[in-house]
Amino acid sequence: MIATDGDWATAGAVRTLSNVGATGGNVHKAGKPFTLSAQAQNASGVLTAQYSGTPTVALTCILAAGCAVANLGTLTFTSTFTGGALNTSSTYDDAGSFTLQLTDTTFAAVDAADSTPALRYIQSAVIIVGRFVPDHFALATSTNGGLYTFGSGSCATRSFTYVGPTVGYKTPPSISVTAQNASNGTTKN
Numbered sequence: 001m002i003a004t005d006g007d008w009a010t011a012g013a014v015r016t017l018s019n020v021g022a023t024g025g026n027v028h029k030a031g032k033p034f035t036l037s038a039q040a041q042n043a044s045g046v047l048t049a050q051y052s053g054t055p056t057v058a059l060t061c062i063l064a065a066g067c068a069v070a071n072l073g074t075l076t077f078t079s080t081f082t083g084g085a086l087n088t089s090s091t092y093d094d095a096g097s098f099t100l101q102l103t104d105t106t107f108a109a110v111d112a113a114d115s116t117p118a119l120r121y122i123q124s125a126v127i128i129v130g131r132f133v134p135d136h137f138a139l140a141t142s143t144n145g146g147l148y149t150f151g152s153g154s155c156a157t158r159s160f161t162y163v164g165p166t167v168g169y170k171t172p173p174s175i176s177v178t179a180q181n182a183s184n185g186t187t188k189n
Contacts, residue, residue, distance in 0.1 A: 001038035001102065003090075003129040011035045011089045019131040020062050020097045029135040031093050031182030036077055038086040038102060038124055049084040055104035055122065062097045062128065071188035072098065073132075093181045096189040097130025134179035134187050145173030 005026070006012025011033040019025030028034050040051035057079060061072050073094025079086065079102065092098075101124055108120040146169065179187045 001036065001086075001100070001124045001127050003034060003036055003100070003127065005034040008032075008133075009135075013037070017130060018128045020128055021131065025131065027131050027133045028092075029182060030073070030095055030132045030180075030187055031091055031135050031185070033089045033091055036086065036088050036090045036100075036129075038081075040081055040084040040122070047084050051081055051084045051107070051122075053104040053107040053122065054080045055102040055124075058101045058103065060099045062099060062130070073188070075100070091182075092129070092132050093183065093185060093187075094189050095132050095134055095179065095187045097128060097132070099126050100129050101126045135182040136180055138178045138180050138184070140176045140178070141173065142176060143171065143174035145169050146171040 003017040004013045004015060005017055005028050006014050008027055009029050009032045013035060015026045017026055017028055017034060019027060040048040040053075042048050057075060057077075059072055059075055071094065073092050073096070075090060075092050075098075077088045077090035079088070103124075104122040105117070105120070107122055108115075111120055181187055
């Protein structure tokens with residue numbers, strides 16, 4: 001299994017998304033599409049084209065990469081294999097990196113009477129997916145602030161000064177910055 005993208009905002013197979021570093025490496029915008037690909041294989045590593053299961057997905061945070069367990073985002077994708085392969089456009093709505101593993105507990109359920117779960121369950125390798133970064137930032141002004149007039153606090157507050165003099169604030173502005181995903185949802189990480 002592998003996670004890839006075309007660039008930091010589109011799905012594709014150009015770059016591998018397996019970055020857990022705080023800086024550098026490939027990053028992808030939260031909420032923008034990327035590609036998940038996997039193949040069902042037999043013990044010899046050959047594609048098993050008859051597999052058409054729908055495995056469940058397990059995500060785990062990578063704490064060193066800025067993902068708190070309680071803040072794990074939502075991965076959205078279709079996990080149905082066709083002809084033994086999965087190649088699907090996916091989205092993840094938060095910042096950070098995570099591990100991903102696919103597990104199918106039902107495909108071989110017909111053999112439940114004469115086998116153990118370990119023999120019946122089909123699992124992928126655990127892969128790292130990420131690093132996701134905010135798509136954009138939302139700015140909100142809570143206080144516009146007031147400028148000093150001619151650099152002096154003794155003059156009345158105005159919003160005018162000449163070109164050249166230092167501009168200072170009698171009352172500083174206050175702006176809040178919120179990291180958001182492509183759907184304007186606030187990222188938790």
